[in-house]
Amino acid sequence: MKRNYLKYTLIVLLGMGVISCKKSFLQTTPKGEFLESNYYQTPAQAFSGLVAAYDPLVTETGGLDETYINPLGPLNSASDDAYAGGGGSTDTPDWQVWNNYTVNPAQGPQAGFWKVNFLGVSRTNTILSKLGNVPGLDPATAKRYTGEALFLRAHYLFDLVRLFKNIPLITTPLDPSTIYNQPQAAPTAVYAQIESDLTTAIADLPATVVTTENGRVTGGAAVALLGKVYLYEQKWAQAATQLAIVNGTTPGGVTPTYNYQLQASFAAIFNPNNKFNSEAILEIPHTSTQNYSWNNWDSFKGNVYVQMTGPRDFSDATYAGGWGFNPITTQLHDAMQNANDPRYGYTILNLDSLSALEHKTYTPSYQNTGYFSLKYAPLTKFKSATGTVELNYPNDYIEIRLADTYLMEAEALVQSGGNAGRALALLTAVRARVGLAPVPATLANIYNERRFELALEGHRWFDLVRWGQAATTLAFKGFKAGTNELLPIPLNELSNTKLVQNPGYAK
């Protein structure tokens, strides 16, 4: 009998095991992440969603092949101010092929530009779709977040439309069923969307931000970008009107409301110890404090472009070494030196003479000219103490600054036949800051001023294209008129989609 009790007790226990599995055992919740259905429920979560929309603005990598680095590198490589350079003719080929205009759908910087900016478009669309329904988010904050997101979307779309011209225009989160069916929009429709986004953003955004918010966009940046967009559209009068708002009534003085003013010293503009100075209108922030290593390759926010432009195997008290990318062309060097331009010494480092002076050597990079960029040069004093040095330079990229908006307004005024005196005053203010005498405000002088003032800041290639000068000026690099004004649509984007390749590029 005793034996049977034991037996049946064991059977019951084992039987309970067989039937004890419940469905709730299979419903798990994520750790350190959220289900989308549970997110965007607090003001803090809404802000995190907005930060996600900012993130692609500072993407150092992230092309379709994860090799794209910083917009400055390829843009300078494509211009007449610099070469691609680097370790050899095949080092960072995306830059090389834009440098020598063998860019093709399979190879070039287009994959990076395309992916990063569309990532931005998607993230802004997501947060814009959520901002109306966030419990506890006060209307004023919601309005500001909306303004920031609209600015960012306009910024991403503007980069896309001026690089590719023919892009899908996506302004809401995509429905999975329509993803592969997006058509390329008319460029005018894209520009209309950009204008509309920026116009709303200007109304929604604060004119300026407090120091603790440095890096978030301002009303001033939105006005400046809208002016720049009009300029690219050749809507000269509207461009001049917008740019005048950020430039203020007295060129050289302080802009009312926005507090913009030219820096007294040209060198101070780019100093990492002088971030968000009075001349910076749109500043893309970087950081040196995050100890990034190569494991962070896809997500780091240090400025690797700084490292890339430094001379190979060189260091002294002032300059740290780098990888020898974007050597400056003799064309730019000679133009600035022949003009005896005072900005030369803040723009170009003549390393051959410096190393000879210091009895040092460096390894010439590919396409070495001996001339290196100074605006974003790796300086010994800004080498990070922690993390991988090359990934942790602190230098911000100033995408729009007051001297640029002065010159854009001057150009718009001359083109539109507007106030010639103001155009001269704007040009004169830019020259006066570096001690140069006034010159007449002709288009040629304004163009030349833009080249010297803004050298290696990523504007030159766009300027040459919109001025119609690219074919002649860039002929020495192999620029093909009618094709190379645009980048090709990235090869992989043509798979399974409705997209059509830009003219002149192989199918």
Added chain:
Amino acid sequence: MRKTITFLLVILLSGISVAFAQNVTVKGKVSDNTGLALPGVTVKVKGSQAGTVTDVNGNFSINSPQNGTLSFSYVGYAAKDVPIANQSVINVVLDYNNTGLDEVIVVGYGTQKKAVVTGAIATVSSADMQDQQITRIDDALEGRAAGVFVTQSSGSPGAGPSIAIRGSNSLTNNSPLFVIDGVIWDNGGYDLVNPNDVESINVLKDASAAIYGSRASNGVILITTKKGKLGAPKLTYDFYYGSQDVTKKLQLANATQYATLRNEAVTNDGGTAPFANPAAFGVGTNWQDVIFNTAPIQSHTLAVSGASETSSYYSSLGYLDQKGIVSPNASDYKRMNIKVNTTFTPKKWIVFGENFTYAYTRSTTFFNTNSEFGGPLSDAINIDPITPVLATNISSLPNAAIYNSESAFLVRNAAGIPYGISNYVANEITNPLAAEANQNGNYNWSHNLVGDVYLQIEPIKGLKFKTEIAGKQAFYGTESFTPLFYLNSNTSNLVNTTQNRSSNQNLEWNWDNTVSYTKTIGLHNFTILAGTSAEEESGRSASISYIGEPAFTSQTASFNYALPAASRIGSGGDSQPLTRASTFGRVEYNYDEKYLFTGIVRRDGSSKFGSDRVYGTFPSASLGWVATREKFLSGNNFVDYLKVRASYGVLGNELALTAFQFTPIVGSAGGGSYVINGQLVTGFGPNTLANPLLQWERTKSADIGFDAIIFKNISVTLDFYDKKTNDLLIQQPLPAYAGLSAAPYANAGDIENKGVELELGYNKKISKDFGFGVNGNISYNNNKVLGIGILPFQDFGSFQSSAYSLQRNMPGEPQNEFFGFKTEGVFHSQAEINAYTDAAGNLIQPNAKPGDLKFADISGTGPLGPKDRTFLGNPIPNWIYGVNAHANYKQFDISLFGQGVWGNKIFQGYRRLDLSTANYPIEALNAWTPSNPNSNYPRLTVADPNGNFKNPSDFYLQSGAYFRIKTLQLGWTLPTSMANKWDVNKLRVYVSSNNLATITKYNGYDPEVAGGIERGVYPQARTLMVGLDITL
């Protein structure tokens, strides 16, 4: 004296037995039909637990009721029942029978007798493995089982192979499910099992795998470890020591040739030759000689086992120490295993058992292999041969300035001489010895505890309840130190040292409950099984780095240094939770072991799926007919056994998925970060799109085959199978304009695999002294992608910086097919280039020059572009085969085992194209030049405007077919007479070799390249060994 006492005791004990239990002592000898005594034969009294085993001379002695029956069983021999019938001495002859029909096959949550198995199940026994010195159990399957395709992914010590059973059923993951002693191991770690502890491996290849439901479609590998066998404790010691070497090196340019080729490439592009006098460099450094070394391997296993009527035990200690043939100081693997299993039968109806394994591994492989981006192989292939290994005379070197300016950071050998730094090749490519020296002191470690405990009760005969709780707890991590160093202008660490410690722990547990009932009614035999299983996986990790310790070597580094908080950097992580709950059942029925049926169903629930699709059901059924049990076939002299079987079932696969892929997850992956006022702020955003309908891949698996034994000694197994997998899990490649950081998974694709497998065996014991056997298997698989959802094709695989993918999946084509340009020789003149036009007169290759590759104009329109690519061959072989021959004569035995594949291509792209100064393969010496106009090797060029080297094309493809002699072994066993004298049960010594020879046309290191893309694979070593097995 001792004998006398023993004799008295026997008399006394047997007297007692007779007096109280009516038992008799039966003695006897068991031998085979050649007269050879058989030691280790299990002798049992039928219907009771009582039993013993024969001694070294085949003798036994057992107490049994006078009217009892003794049953004799021994692996490889037909079992026999003998009634005692009042005899006190019974001598038995067992018939040699290598058919294995009486063997028991593990089929998941139970076993089946091989004679009545209805599934397609391959078996690898410990005897097979004994002929081959392997370090991992998964290696044991290579070439041994038809339809099981095993490729070594790397010759690096401890590296695991990739395994695919009956072709590729999935576009994402083809790993079969491993079940070790009844416990599912689905996260790797199979190297924790000492191969010497394994009794058998059974591979469920068809729908019989349905008992594992949602994880069965890639096949199931069931591993059974050794258990104690009836008899006194047996102590075994297995040992081998070997020496490993590389068998083949690449043919690369020497220093003079390199300089010549560089001059040629640069001048072809219109540049100035960089080297004025190539011959001055001589032969320079052979970097392959620098990285490859002879390396030792040794293995020891000590085990004790035994069993009585109420308990059994097996415990072992294993130790493996293997150095790698590449950079041995930075590549080694040590493993210690401890294994214990026991069973206890306190009551006749209760079994309590446990299995416990502890394994410790320590390995030091930190470098890349099969990658163009650094690592000793990539370094040796790409660095120039001009650079010296050691910079003994710095001032004579062209880059002397670097040595001087970076003097504090140079990596030096033991004598303080700096390692050479290339003046020509940089980026990730460095002096491999210097890179190896930087790894000094770094290692990976793991402690793994795997165990299960079960209780089984049998309240009435045939009805068994079993509950089993199993856990796998893994602790693993890495200790590393990054010193200050300067390897080249891109690879240096000049500011701070970093010491890192990372540790992880993962726990998986499962709780299985089963009930089974076995009953025989007349000639009807039933077994019914039902069960449940619950599982959970979790994990966590932590890592800490100390930056800038006041220590400059790994020996002096320590986390005891007090550093400011900012220099102590930590990170951690939690695995996303994963749970599964399942119910399953199986019905086996046979009538007289003639008509056979097995039905299986499993219902799996998984937290990987959304609430609409939590559960999936996977059924299968199989039938068998043993024709030789029919009257009309009995007594024929030709077929001794013939079983025809057929099976059909639905099997699942979810390996592609991790947690929460049915829903968008809002996290930093979809949010990135941004810097506000110098502070990093983390963004949160959805990573992908929702797919609440996400579910399992489903494979419909049909198999028809037969098992036969003809002419007593020849065994034949032939199978045809047809598998179709639907709802393939695919990460839908979104256009980048969708702007999502991760592509969502969808069930969107179909693939089929059809094939045939043949296993043939011939085993004969010709005389007492001579036995002989040959076993072979060959299988053919035809794989075809049927659909990829809405996508017309799927491109993947990168070739250096080319945007052209290397491989394409497209409906109608085999999976993973190479896709690229097809070459048609080289242009021999400008006239040929000018004549190569499309219908409209456009040049197909406007950038070409004489000597450039001519690519086929697939699209019919110029210029050459993406549409001119085509399918070029497949990295996966259609044919795989293995053959094993063994013979023994008196004390000697010899075995030979080989395996091979046929029908695949290897893409060999190991030269770095972005480094124009990388070294060249020797074939480049034959490059086209005006003075070598008949060559089909394209002209050398750095700029490569025609894409000779940049374009993925069949220029890089070679046949991957090979036949490899995996093992040749010669053994000698101590004669029984001497064994008796020395008081040992068995002693065998042998010499053996692994990977003795490989027949292949492939000119790389090793034709075994997992995935078929060679970027400098770590080759398999050739090993020469001596070994010893002793049983006491």
